Amino acid sequence: MALRHAILAALREEEASGYELSKRFDVSVANFWPATPQQIYRELDRLEADGLLDAKLVEQDRRPNKRVFSPTAAGEEELGRFIEVPSRPTAIRDDLLVKVVALDDDNAEAVTAAIEDRLEQSKAKLGLYQRIRAAMLGDLDEDEYLATGQQLGNYLALRRGISFERDNQAWCRSSLKAIAGRRTGIPG
Amino acid sequence: MALRHAILAALREEEASGYELSKRFDVSVANFWPATPQQIYRELDRLEADGLLDAKLVEQDRRPNKRVFSPTAAGEEELGRFIEVPSRPTAIRDDLLVKVVALDDDNAEAVTAAIEDRLEQSKAKLGLYQRIRAAMLGDLDEDEYLATGQQLGNYLALRRGISFERDNQAWCRSSLKAIAGRRTGIPG
DNA sequence: GAGGTCATGTAACAGGTTACATGATTGA
DNA sequence: TCAATCATGTAACCTGTTACATGACCTC
Incomplete structure (x- = not known):
């Protein structure tokens, strides 16, 4: 609730x-x-x-x-x-990871496309977050904002979003590499 | 669905x-x-x-x-x-971040406690994931598993969970620091 | 004999999603 | 004149949560 x-x-x-x-x-x-x-x-x-x-x-x-x-x-x-009151642990529900666990030789291409798609979405989101961040910071740098900024809570929540998307992108890239590595090894 | x-x-x-x-x-x-x-x-x-x-x-x-x-x-x-079919972007719903955006001088202590709590939860989860990872890897190292392991999709999904929890912990620690920095600056 | 695991389910409710409706104003 | 924005809502449906019930077996 x-x-x-x-x-x-x-x-x-x-x-x-x-x-x-x-x-x-x-x-x-x-x-x-x-x-x-x-x-x-x-x-x-x-x-x-x-x-x-x-x-x-x-x-x-x-x-x-x-x-x-x-x-x-x-x-x-x-x-x-x-x-x-205690928070319950974060629930992540991610379609994409459902697809990834279903990965096999036949659907590797479709799964690859899905990951590439997510990578693009994530870039767009990160761009948005960065613009919001720049607007919040104004002419302060990050340390100054953390020390004196008006909306510390919002800023910290935004940082969580930014690092989540960065992490997302790193995962997408390394997973694409791993799947591509398999596929070039498969005859056909 | x-x-x-x-x-x-x-x-x-x-x-x-x-x-x-x-x-x-x-x-x-x-x-x-x-x-x-x-x-x-x-x-x-x-x-x-x-x-x-x-x-x-x-x-x-x-x-x-x-x-x-x-x-x-x-x-x-x-x-x-x-x-x-295209995936929808991941939905994260996180109680803790709702608390963090509500941060003010009066509830800083309670918000701090909530973040510390999450940090502990996250450590426990990461520990679990690491044990699952070790069991999957067996005597292979990561590169070998990525190249030849039987359940590549599962392994990649697990890696996402691991990096999510690492990121979570880094965020918790830096946020605790930022909030504590504010509080020592406040008279009382 | 108490508590845990195996195994399945019903019921009620809260929360989230999708489609659609209305009607004025603003800008290209 | 067409689409977008402002502003609020109804309805139907699907998904997720919580509480409870049953009954046998297993282990301490």
Whole structure:
């Protein structure tokens, strides 16, 4: 049930509507807790019903009205409690590794293509993270940001995403090499 | 819907009952596609109903009978098709990073404890993976295994798990340092 | 005789995914 | 005028989690 807490944490930084929140999730939170707009809308309703969020209606001129949410005192407390209870170990569910364990002589080409595909995806993601990082750092270098930056938690989470993608790419490259090595050794 | 394909791939290596499969998932597949016994039993029933698995009843002497599953030709084909379709990017959902983005002066101690906890979990997991790796390698070294080992796909997936945990630990250590650095700077 | 393993399952629920609907405004 | 963006939602469905139940055997 960490989606609620991801939402509470995001709204604590800055209040937002469902639409705005889902945009923010796309760029930053998606790194560690992906969620579709539908999930977010549903959870916002529940959080409001449970008294953990305040909603206020903001009327706009040439745009649809929006409901802007921010945590209540109870919401802040709930977030505090969440931090105290033990985390379960990270669950990774990766299609690609399912394909890799199914590797055999007949599908080596398709598995290779799947890994190459992932490598490209990973490069794109890393590029995005690097741009977000540059924007966060501004004119500080990393050590300065770690010492004095405004959003240390966000920065640390972003670093996890960056090192994950780097690691991903290294794994893709070495696996491609290993599979190619086998294939050149096979007659045909 | 990769659970089905994870199961098909696992059964292709060696037929198994639901109980045996869930044990195997615990030790190796859990690395990239965790699943509870209940999920596995449900999916086995569906796979059989869809004609992708054959079930045979094995009667045992001093133990309950078991149903042992193996892929049908249609099951093999389904796995082949799965490998051809593009993978979605990995979804990581990590409680701990939700806590980290919620970091502030008041909860720094609790967040620190959560990271330390994760570091210990990660060490335990890495230890497990290393033991599995040693068992797979036997008396081969890594290069030899990559060139000639029987279960290249499994070995590559395991390597992903190992590097993920190493990376996890490096992140935990550097984050603990960054948070501690802040706290010594704060009066109190 | 208590607790663990072998073996399978039911039931209820929470969480995540996909498809679709609405309707105004803005920019190419 | 066509597509994109802003803004919110319903509905149906699939996947994952948790709790519980059964019963025999094995080991201490």
